[in-house]
Amino acid sequence: MSSPDRSTRPVVRAHDDVLGYLLKHAHFALEERTDAALAPFGITSRDLGALRVIAGGGARSQQDLAGVLGVDRTSMVALLDILERAGVLARRPSEQDRRRNVVELTDTGRELFFQAERAALTVEQDFTSALGANGASELRGALRAMLAATAH
Amino acid sequence: MSSPDRSTRPVVRAHDDVLGYLLKHAHFALEERTDAALAPFGITSRDLGALRVIAGGGARSQQDLAGVLGVDRTSMVALLDILERAGVLARRPSEQDRRRNVVELTDTGRELFFQAERAALTVEQDFTSALGANGASELRGALRAMLAATAH
């Protein structure tokens, strides 16, 4: 009845109504905690992402790996340098195409990966504990659905 | 019976099982689309975030504003410089404390904000359209709940 403008033109949105804000800060908070949990292992959450792809056999070369991780191939070099120097992984030229580097985890690297992954998983579970039993998987499902629907 | 390891030590997770990956890419995709939709207005999604806080009256000084947005006060200067030069907002010394700058939207700035916000909202709605009627608000609720529970 009065103030029809209230419903026509909404008031300024609060921060936590803005999806971009929520996604950004949720990601930031989770990454912060994950990095803290991974610090004892001497790796970051980004390193763990690379190790996960390598461990899963999802990349046949450094360039593949860079593509999957969404980083430049030149950035990949330094990232692998550090992990190789730490004895976590090893590079060797591919036998099919000697221009390519096959990247593999060392034995200690594989062990490190599984321990670090377990630590990261614990952080995730703690992070989503407020969502209840099904909430976490529903959240993942929603995010997956959005990404799938908007993939160009 | 065979391969009990399969259930004890899970196989390497797929990318889209990792919450951090999902949050990061969802945020990135949304920001990309929002920035594209805001380009005709000459602002970015970060600018819009600042305009939203200013329009909502949620900051009493540049430092306040920087704090709310989670950026450094020195980074705030350049951001406001651009928007002020564009005639979107104006700075004036506070009457209570002349060290502080009160930041306010100009008339054209307020109009720009509402139009840009409407465009951003359309992008959000399109982005979450795969989630159905309640899905989007459930997603926001889940993200809000996580952030609230993990706020230190």
Next chain:
DNA sequence: TATTGTTATACTCTATAACTATA
């Protein structure tokens, strides 16, 4: 002496271009 806004500087991260070795 402490604080706000500002500037100058340094540092990090990433992207671009050029080089090598292989194909």
Next chain:
DNA sequence: TATAGTTATAGAGTATAACAATA
């Protein structure tokens, strides 16, 4: 000629330190 890895360089973004005005 084209591609994979590497290196060197430059650019954007951000943080750190120092300065002027005000409290």
